[in-house]
Amino acid sequence: MATTTTPEVLDESPGENPAEHGMSPVTNTGVSNEKLAMWSFLGSECLLFGALISTYFLYRGRSLTGPTPKNIYDIPYTSISSFVLLMSSLTMVLALAAIQRGDHRRLRLWLTATALLGTVFIGGQVYEFTSFIHEGLTMRTNLFGSSFFVLTGFHGVHVTLGIMMLLSLVLMSARGRLPQSKVQVVEIIGLYWHFVDVVWIVIFTVVYLIPSPVAHSTRPLQIR
Amino acid sequence: MRNSGKLRWTLKGPLALGLVLLLGGCVKNASQDTLKAHGSIARLQNSLFIPVFWIAVGVFVLVGGLVGVCIVKFRARSEDEAPRQIHGHTKAEIAWTIMPAILLASIAIPTVKFVFDLNKFPKNAITVNVVGHRWWWQMDYTKPDDVNQTDFTTATEMHIPVKQQVIVTLTSVDVIHNFWVPELAGKLYAIPGRHNKLVIEADTPGTYYGQCAEYCGTSHSNMRLRVIADTPDQYAAWVTAQEAPAAQPVVSTSPDTTTTTPGVTAAPTEASLAATGANVFKSAGCAGCHAISGISDGVVGPNLTHFKSRSVFAGAIFQNDDNNLRLWLANPPAQKPGSVMPNLHLTSDQINQLIAYLDTLR
Amino acid sequence: MSDTTDAASETPTAAGATTLTGSDTPAPVPADPGERHLVEEAVEHRRPTPEGGEHGAHPTDAQYMKIALVLAAITAVEVAIYYVKSDLGLGFAPILITMAAVKFFLVGAFFMHLRFDNRVLRRFFVTGIVLAIIIYVIVFLLLGVFTSTHGAHS
C-alpha cells in the first residue's frame, strides 16, 4: 500500500505527510496505534522475561540442596511440548493468512487449532509441575525450584492469557463480529502469541537444554 | 536596573550564605567527619573528593554567574523589546560538549587509579572478620599466622594498632549492613553470603566513631561502633588480654541467700554477687545467646568474654557503666527498639548480680 | 477528501464480504485510520493471493509451513545435541544458543512479519531485546555467573 510508506521516525520530511498529499490519513509512522502499542508492549516484555530468565541463569548450579535440573528434567517430554508450542505459531500465522484472504472458516479452524495446541502445552506444563512436586521440588526447595517455577509459571500465565484471547476471537468470529476489516485484531493477538512462543524458544534452550554447572556445594556458607 | 540588582542579590544571597555556612560547617567538631581523615585510606579518598568538590564549586560559580548576568543584563525593560532570535550556535555547542568532557576525563583518570589503589591489600596484615548483626558488629580477630582461624571475638568496639593497615573482611548473618568509620575509611557493605574486604588505618591513637550506614531495620540508627587505635604496645597488651579466658567468678558459698531473701540479708560481697550473677547468666537464658569463653557459646548476641574491657555496649549506644547496664538488662527493647535481645523480666537483684558478674569480665 | 471517501466506500464492501452469520451486530466499532489502512489492505487482500501492497512480500501458506519445518528441524537437532553433548564439550552451549537465536529470528522475521513490516516496529522490539541482553549480561558479569568463583570478586 503506497499510502503506508513509512516515514523515518527521525528524518521524515513534512512533504511526506500523507495528509498534505491528500492521501490516506494514516498515522505518522504508518503503523496503527494498536500495533505500535502491542510492539512497544512486547519490547517491554523483553525486559520482563529477560529479568526472569537471567534470574534463572544466575542461580543455575547455586542451589545448596537437590533436586537439580539434571535429575528432574524429562527432556523428551519437554521437547514434545516445546514442539507443540512452536507449531502453534504456525497455525496462528495461518489463521492470520486466512482472514487476510477473507476465509473465515479457516480462520476459526486455525485459531481453534492454535488455542488447542496452546492448551496442550499448558496441560503439559501442569503435568510437569505436578510431577516435579511429587519428586520433591517446590518453589521452597531450593534456588532451582524457586527460579524454575517462577520463570515457567510466568510464561504459562502468558500462554493462558493468549489462549483466552484466541478463544474470544473464535467466538467473535463465529458470531460474525470479526469481519475482515478487523484483520488487525487477529494480527495483534498473533504478535502476542508469537512472542510467547519465542520466549519459550529461549527458555527451552537456556533452562532445559543447557545443563547447569555441576556442584551445588562449591559455595561455602559463612552464616553463623 | 536598580530593581534587577536587588533581584540578583536576592537570588545569589542565599547561595553565597550557603557557601559560607558550608565552610563554617566544616570546622565544627563532628566526630564522624568524613573530611577529617585520620588514616591513609580516608586521606586518599579525600584527596580525590576535595579537589573535585572545588572544581564543582567553580563550575557552579560559572553557571550561577552566567545566570546572574542574564538576569541583570537581559531583563526586559519594555514590553516591546525585540531581541535577536538566536536559534543556536554550533561552535558553542561543540565547545560546551567537549570542555566538560575533557574536564571529566581528567578526573576520570585519578578516579580509576584510586579504585585500583583501594583494592590493594597488604600482605600479612592483621585481619579482622567483621560480621554484621541486627544491630551490632561482631569482630573476629584472626590468628596472626592463619587468617582462617579465629583468635578471639569481640563486639562493637575494635582495637587496631596505629599506623598499620588492618584488613577488615565483612559479612553479615541477616540483612545487609554497611561498615563505616568515616575518619579511617569509606564504607563497605556487609552482605550475607558474601565477603567484602576493606582496609582501615589510623595515624594517631584515639577513638574513632563509626556506624552502620545501610538501612538494616528498626534499630539501624543504633548500630554504631568504635575503633580504638592503640600504640603498638597497648595493642599487644589488649590482644593478650582478649586472648585470655574469661575471669572465673569465685564460687559463692551460699548462692541462694541473696535470691531467696532479697534485700534482707546484709549486702553480699562483690565476689559472691558476681558468682551468683554467673549462675543467673547460665540459668536465666543469657547463655543461650551470648558466649563467654569456658561458660557458654551462644552466637546470637555479642561475645561477652571480656565485656568490661569495652567502653560501650548495645551497638555503642551506651557507655558501659552500671547504670546503663541496669537500664538495659531491665528491658532491652525499650532501650533499643526492635532489639533481638528480649526482655527476660529479670528481678532487680538478678540484674545487680549480673552486673556484678559482668564487671568481672575484664 | 478523496482518500476518506475511498475508504468509506470500500468499507461496507469489505465488511459485507466477510459477514457470515448475517450482520446481527452493526459492528459499530469505528476504525481509526490505522484500521482504515487495514481496511484498504484487506480490500487488496481480497485478491486470491495475499500479495501486493506494502505487505506484498508476505509469505504464502506454503512458505509458512516451510519455515515451520525448519523450526521443527532445528528443534530436533537441538534435542539431539543435548544427548550427545559430552562429545562437543565446551562448544555445546554456544551452539544451542545460536540455534535458539536462529529460531527466534525466524519466528520474529516471518511469523511476526518484522521482515516485511514497518521499521518502527522492528526498532521497538530490537531495542527491547538488545537492551535486555546488554544489561543482563552486565549483571551476569557483576554477579560472577561466568566465573567459577561465586559471589563477590573479593
Added chain:
Amino acid sequence: MAIVLEPPPSTTAPDADKHAGTPAGTPFLRRPHSSEGFWSWVTTVDHKRLGIMYTATGFAFFLLGGIEALLIRLQLARPNGHILSANQYNQVFTMHGTTMVFLVIMPVSVGFANYLVPLQIGARDVAFPRLNAFSYWLFLFGGIFLYSSFLFGGAPNGGWFGYAPNTSIPGYLPGRGSDFWVFGLLLLGIASTAGAVNIVVTTLNMRAPGMTLLKMPIFSWMSLIAQFLTVFAMPVITVALFLVMFDRNFGANFFNPAAGGDPVLWQNLFWLFGHPEVYILILPAMGMVSEVLPVFARKPLFGYPVMVFSGIAIGFMGWGVWIHHMFAVGLGPVAVSAFSVSTMFIAVPTGVKIFNWIGTLWGGSLRLTTPMLFAIGFIVMFTIGGLSGVTHSLSPSDRQQTDTYYVVAHFHYVLFGGSMFGIFGAIYYWFPKAFGRMLNEKLGKIHFWLTFIGFNLTFGPMHILGLQGMPRRIYTYDKSLHLGFWNMVSTVGAFIIMVSLLVCIYNIFVVTPRSPRVSADPWDARTLEWSIPSPPPEYNFAEIPTVHSLDDYWHRKYTEDDEGRLVRLPNYEAVRASSDTNVAAPGQHIHMPSPSYFPIVCSFGLVVAAYGMIMGHTNGANYLVSVVGILITIGGLYAWGLEPSAEPPEEHDGEHGGENAPPQPAHLGASGGTMALDAPSTAALPPGETHEGGTES
C-alpha cells in the same frame, strides 16, 4: 458518547439513550453519558481531565509526602529526638520516598504529558483514551492501597529501595508494610507502563500534519523519552517485586542467603530500574523548563536539536550507570571503574542542556514572571544537584559520601530543585491554559521565594551533614556527633517550604478563582496549545492545524528581520484573537471517544486482587479474594473490548450527511476532511487493546 459539538445539546441525550440499548452498548452496563458532575469525572476518557486529575492527585500526595517530610525533620531537629518511634520513623521515611517518587513526580509528569502532549502535537486525544483512564485510576487506587497500609498494621518500612533480604524475609521488618509496598508498586508499575505506552504511541503516531519529530515541542520530546524509559524500565522492577513477593508469600529463595540466594541481585534489578527512573523523573521537568524559558526570554530555545539529542543521550546513558548506586557493595575494581566513568560522562549531555538554557536566556528580553523564576531556579538548583552528582561518580571517595545526607542533599537538589521546581513553573505557566485564569503573580512570587529559601535552607545543610558523617535513614543520632545545629537549620527550612506550599494552595483555591478570565494566549507563547481557547474545548482543535515549523504558533505571530530581530507580523493581534475563537463551528461535529465505566472497573479489580494477596498471606483461603479481583478485571476487560471507543456517529451523519463522509463506521474525523489526523485519537479499541491491558495484569 461525548460528541462535543455546537449542535443543540438536547439531541445528544435521546441519542444516547437510543444507543445504550443497542448491541453496541455493553450487555450489563449502560454507557455513561454525563459530561458534568461526579460521574463524568469517574468515567471520563478526556486526556485533559485525566491530566488534571493526575496532577491534582499527585499534588495531594505531595502534601502527604510533605507532611511525612516534616515529621522526619521534626524527629531529626535535635539529637535523640522523640517525636516518632524507630519503627514509625522508618515507615515515614519509606513512605516519603515512595510517595515522592511513585505518587508525586512520576504521576504529575505523566499528568502534564497527558494534558499537554496532545495539545502540543495537535491531536484530539491520546491514542488510547480508555487505557489512559485505566492508568489514572490504577495510579489512584495504588496510592490509596499503599496508604491504607497505615490502617492495617503499619506502612512499608523497608525504604523506598527495599533492599533484600530485609524486605524479602518476613520477620526482619515488623508489620505487613513490605507486602503493601510490593503490591502497591506492582499496581503503580502496571499503571505507569500502560500510561507510558499510551503516550509513546500518541507522540509517535498522532502528530498534526507537518509536525515532524524535529518540529515537535521540546516538552513532548522529553516526555516521549521519559515514557520510553518507563516502558523499558518498569518490567525490571516488576520482576524484582515479584521475586520478593514469591519469597515473602510462597517461601521462595531468591534473596535468601541461607539457600544461596544473592541479595545483590535485588540491588541490580532495583537500580536497573532505579536509575532510568531518575531520568523519568527529571526529563519531563527539563522539558517544562525548556518551554518556559523561550517564552519569557522572547527567544527560541537555544540549540533545539541539541536539546533533543542530549535528552536522547541521557535516556540511553541512563541505562549504563546503575552501579553508581552500589559503589559500596564491593563489586570489584573493574566494574566500579567502568561505572564511575560512565557516570561522569552522563554529566556531558546534562551540562549541554544547562548551557543551552543559559544560551536561551542570553541576549533575550527576560520577563521574570513566576514560571520564569521557577525555571531559572531550576537551572541553578539543578546545577548544584548535577555537580554534587559528579562528586558521587568518584567511586573511591563516594565510599565516604554514599548512604549519607550528602546523597540526600544531592538528589533533593535534583528532584526538588530540579523536578519540583520545573513542575511548579509548569503549574504557573499552564494553569491559565487549563483553567482560563491566571494564578496570582504576586502570591506566585512569594511562593517562589519562600520555596527557594526554604529549599536551600533544608537541603543545603544536608551536604554538610553528610560530609560530617550523618548516615541516611537514621531515626536518631547522638549529641556526640555534633550534628544538631545543621539539622535544626534544615528543619526550619522544611517548615518554610511548607509555608510556601500553603501560599500556593491559597493562591490556587482562594485567590485565583476570583481573578478575571484570560485569553487563549496570555503569555504570548510559542506552541500549539496556546492557539486554542483557555480552557481548551473537549475536542482541542476545531480544525487540526498544519504545522510548518518548530514553535508554529509563534511563527504565525512573529517573524525575524534581516538582523534576526523579532518582528511582529501584521496579523499578530488577529492571530491571538482568533485563538480565542478557535472552536467548532455550529453544526460542525467532532466525534470524541465516549466515557466508559470499564477503566475504573478493571483497575478496581486489580486492587481487590492486591488486597486478596495481602490477606492470603495470613490465611490461604483469602486468596479467593484475589481470584474475585482478577475476575472483575477480566470481566471489565471483556466488556471494554466489546464496547466501542466512541459511540457510532450515524445519528449525526444523518443530520449532516451532506458535508461529511458517508456514514460508515470506519470514519471518525468527520468534519470536512481537514482533521483527517484526529481519527487515531479516537481509535476504536478492539480487543487488541483489551489484551494490552490483559497481559499487563
